[in-house]
Ligand SMILES: Nc1nc2c(ncn2[C@@H]2O[C@H](COP(=O)(O)OP(=O)(O)O)[C@@H](O)[C@H]2O)c(=O)[nH]1
């Protein structure tokens with residue numbers, strides 16, 4: 001256990017009304033005041049920053065879904081983020097990060113030219129790596145993914161992309177794609193809500209962070225069907241994934257499949273075939289794809305895909321990391337912190353079933369962050385008698 005970090009000062013202050021609880025966190029020349037405010041019976045989190053140099057208050061633009069705005073305690077984790085622990089909600093919903101200077105916040109500050117902070121929800125456990133599947137139009141990506149989802153409905157979940165293209169006859173909004181208007185989609189991209197986006201065959205396509213996170217929240221492994229540009233962007237992002245490129249046995253067979261599918265006009269088919277050549281050329285880009293999969297015989301190809309996925313099966317499902325009864329209402333507040341752990345104490349003093357009156361939150365292997373989730377939290381009980389991680393399934 002390390003020493004208390006001396007440079008982090010936390011001054012929880014409770015102002016006048018019991019409806020307005022605020023925490024002041026000092027970070028260099030700035031003081032972040034995080035407070036619950038009740039306006040017109042609607043409770044929300046207010047955030048203000050006092051710049052000590054200029055003695056002025058700044059109201060930042062706040063990105064991300066905010067915590068439930070019950071009572072809370074807060075502590076500075078490092079110069080990038082503040083941990084906020086909510087009381088009166090389930091333990092699974094109680095851990096949040098207010099990002100004040102992460103790479104995402106820095107980028108958004110630059111884009112907007114404004115002071116920005118962003119919320120990110122803390123999630124226990126690590127998830128299995130998402131699977132990115134790319135390949136030319138008509139090669140059989142959708143067919144392979146549909147087979148996988150049918151055979152393993154509780155193991156895999158599909159990342160539903162946004163697109164500005166029109167729906168095909170059998171496509172359902174929200175299931176195959178989120179069919180979106182261009183201006184709204186462009187605005188959401190500029191707000192930082194997308195993991196990646198690309199112009200493909202004349203339309204805009206993109207993966208929202210929520211599309212991936214919501215699958216992962218369900219404890220499923222996320223599958224992304226995206227083009228090569230998208231795969232490149234995901235490679236460059238903080239999302240660790242495995243990348244598979246599906247190739248046709250020949251260009252002639254690709255053309256045959258595309259025509260047989262009967263979903264595109266001749267002009268659209270020609271455009272897809274032109275783009276297919278470029279995509280096939282890029283499939284060998286060094287360091288981009290982990291696996292090349294030839295889709296000749298469908299059943300044989302599907303078996304190969306399954307083999308590829310089990311090769312990467314080193315991460316266990318995340319449900320092993322949840323505190324038993326993490327859905328029960330909890331009332332923890334921050335007690336202290338070390339380099340990598342924050343200690344929480346139950347305010348009611350009573351032991352929540354499966355948890356404990358004293359918890360250690362291990363922050364050493366956090367991944368992700370605003371505007372999605374911060375994953376990789378580990379929580380264990382440190383009750384004096386019961387020090388054996390009782391309560392961790
Ligand atoms: N970059 C990116 N590409 C996407 C996304 N969703 C779909 N695509 C790709 O866009 C291309 C066209 O998809 P679609 O219109 O469904 O046509 P299809 O490939 O002929 O079935 C395919 O290469 C998809 O992999 C996305 O969210 N991002």
Ligand SMILES: Nc1ncnc2c1ncn2[C@@H]1O[C@H](COP(=O)(O)OP(=O)(O)O)[C@@H](O)[C@H]1O
Pocket residue numbers: 135136137138139140141142143144257258260261295296297298299301
């Ligand atoms: N191995 C295969 N052999 C023959 N036809 C295939 C094979 N895989 C897929 N198809 C067919 O090819 C067409 C294109 O497949 P699809 O999954 O829509 O491709 P993509 O999603 O890559 O655009 C579909 O009509 C599908 O039934």
